[in-house]
Amino acid sequence: MKDPRELYELSGAPVYGAPALMALSGFMDAGQAAQLGAQHLIDTRPSRIIARFDVDQLVDHRSRRPLVTFDRDHYTDYQPMELVVRVVTDDAGKDFLLFTGPEPDYQWERFCAAVAILMGELGSTLMVQLHGIPWGAPHTRPVGVTAHSSDPSLIADHPSFHDRLQLPSSVEALLEIRLPEAHIRTVGFSVHVPHYLAGGEFPAGSVRLLDCAAHAAELSLAIPDLRSRADEYLREIDQLVAQNPENAEAISQMEAAYDQAVKGREIAAPEEPQAVDESQLPSGDDLAAEFEQFLKDSDKGDGKGKEGGFGLGR
Numbered sequence: 001m002k003d004p005r006e007l008y009e010l011s012g013a014p015v016y017g018a019p020a021l022m023a024l025s026g027f028m029d030a031g032q033a034a035q036l037g038a039q040h041l042i043d044t045r046p047s048r049i050i051a052r053f054d055v056d057q058l059v060d061h062r063s064r065r066p067l068v069t070f071d072r073d074h075y076t077d078y079q080p081m082e083l084v085v086r087v088v089t090d091d092a093g094k095d096f097l098l099f100t101g102p103e104p105d106y107q108w109e110r111f112c113a114a115v116a117i118l119m120g121e122l123g124s125t126l127m128v129q130l131h132g133i134p135w136g137a138p139h140t141r142p143v144g145v146t147a148h149s150s151d152p153s154l155i156a157d158h159p160s161f162h163d164r165l166q167l168p169s170s171v172e173a174l175l176e177i178r179l180p181e182a183h184i185r186t187v188g189f190s191v192h193v194p195h196y197l198a199g200g201e202f203p204a205g206s207v208r209l210l211d212c213a214a215h216a217a218e219l220s221l222a223i224p225d226l227r228s229r230a231d232e233y234l235r236e237i238d239q240l241v242a243q244n245p246e247n248a249e250a251i252s253q254m255e256a257a258y259d260q261a262v263k264g265r266e267i268a269a270p271e272e273p274q275a276v277d278e279s280q281l282p283s284g285d286d287l288a289a290e291f292e293q294f295l296k297d298s299d300k301g302d303g304k305g306k307e308g309g310f311g312l313g314r
Contacts, residue, residue, distance in 0.1 A: 004114035007107070008053045008085075015050075015087050016123040018095045019217035023130045024083075026064075026103030027170045031193035031202025033132030037210045038100050040226050041088055047098070051085035051118060058083065058104035058111060085118070092220040097124055103171050112175050116182035127179055127186045128216050129172045130209045132202065135192030138254040139237055143208040144192040150180040154187040154216060187216050197237070203230035 023029075023038035041047075059081055069077040083101030090096065097119075104111045119127065137144060147158035176186045189212040191205040207223060207230050214221040241247045 001110050001113065004110050004117055006054075007057060007110060007114040008051050008118055010051050010118075010121070012048060012050050014122055015095045015097075018087065018097050018122065018124055019126040019128065019219070020085075020097035020099060020119060020124050021128045021130065021213055021217065022099040022172065022175075024099065024101060024103040024172065027168070028131045028133060028172070028190075030132035030134045030195075030198035031191075031200070031205045033191050033193060033202055033205030033209055034130035035100075036201050036203060037130060037206035037213075037226070038098060040206065040223060041098060041210070041221070042086065042100075044223075044225070045088050045090070047086045047088040049084045049086050050097075053083040053101070053104075053111075053114070055081050055083050055102070058106055059102050060105040063105065064102060090214075090219045091222050094219060096217060096219055097122065108171050108174055109178075111171060112178040115175060116179055116184060119179075119184055120182060125184055126217060127175065127184055128213045129176070129186065129188040130213060131172065131188065131190045132193045132198070132205050132209075133190045134195040134198040136254070137192055137194055137258050138251050139194045139197060139204070139234060140251065140255060141258055143204050145208055145212055146190040146192070147187065147212070148176065148190070149185070149187040150176060151185045151187070154185065189213065189216075201233075203233050206230070 021038070023034035025032075025035050029035055061081075064081070066081055067079045068075050071077075081102050083104070084099075086098045086100070087095050088098050099115075115127075119125075133146070135144065145158065147155035149155045172188065176188060179186050189209055191208050191212075193202045193205050203226060207227055210221050210223055210226070213219065241251050
């Protein structure tokens with residue numbers, strides 16, 4: 001393996017001992033929950049970039065092409081992808097690290113080694129990873145989360161929704177395996193995004209993720225604007241569902257199935273948790289298609305739709 005230190009460059013005054021949050025785009029972020037939450041932190045709090053990773057070595061630009069502007073007869077405003085580490089300050093004045101950018105396509109082991117070395121240089125001993133995953137749950141129920149960690153004490157308050165399964169990996173999953181080898185604790189939160197809303201922004205998922213991250217990393221993260229945005233989004237979805245009896249019936253069936261599954265978990269022995277059986281929940285494909293068509297019609301009419309906060313089908 002080539003020297004992992006060559007994958008990143010530190011700049012500016014570093015901090016020492018700060019916990020780290022990671023919200024990468026790519027393989028796993030339904031509802032853009034992690035990205036939306038990370039961007040909210042960047043937009044609303046003091047922050048500065050202290051490290052940049054070499055995306056030319058890590059990212060396949062042909063699969064995720066950066067944007068460029070064509071202005072009449074020439075190209076301009078090339079927007080390169082960035083995989084960076086910021087120092088962000090919470091509401092109590094405590095600093096934390098925030099990793100954002102595209103999930104690497106190449107050199108996963110080297111990237112994980114680089115993250116471990118970088119965190120070691122900065123004295124950071126905790127990595128909190130944030131994701132969104134599609135879930136067979138209606139938007140009318142509390143937003144759930146699947147927690148996973150190298151340290152069971154970090155997720156003692158979270159129920160288990162799965163037993164043992166194999167699934168396609170991600171660089172975040174590999175980090176959860178490799179970082180503890182460097183004596184860095186890891187904890188991940190995968191928020192449950194209703195599968196019929198997974199294609200756009202789901203701010204309620206972002207709120208849940210940031211609440212979990214704040215608790216795990218002992219941060220003060222008041223996010224009233226994001227909470228208001230999430231509440232408004234859910235109200236708009238409720239109004240949209242109410243306009244179509246078939247949509248309302250589909251949501252009602254999902255609620256009944258979800259409530260039954262939750263009841264089953266509550267009466268099970270603590271050592272034998274029961275996961276929600278998503279196969280018993282109605283498919284959200286037709287509902288999602290109807291939502292998407294509604295947004296297209298709205299864009300032609302009163303200007304709601306994408307600008308109105310739904311963010312579906314983007």
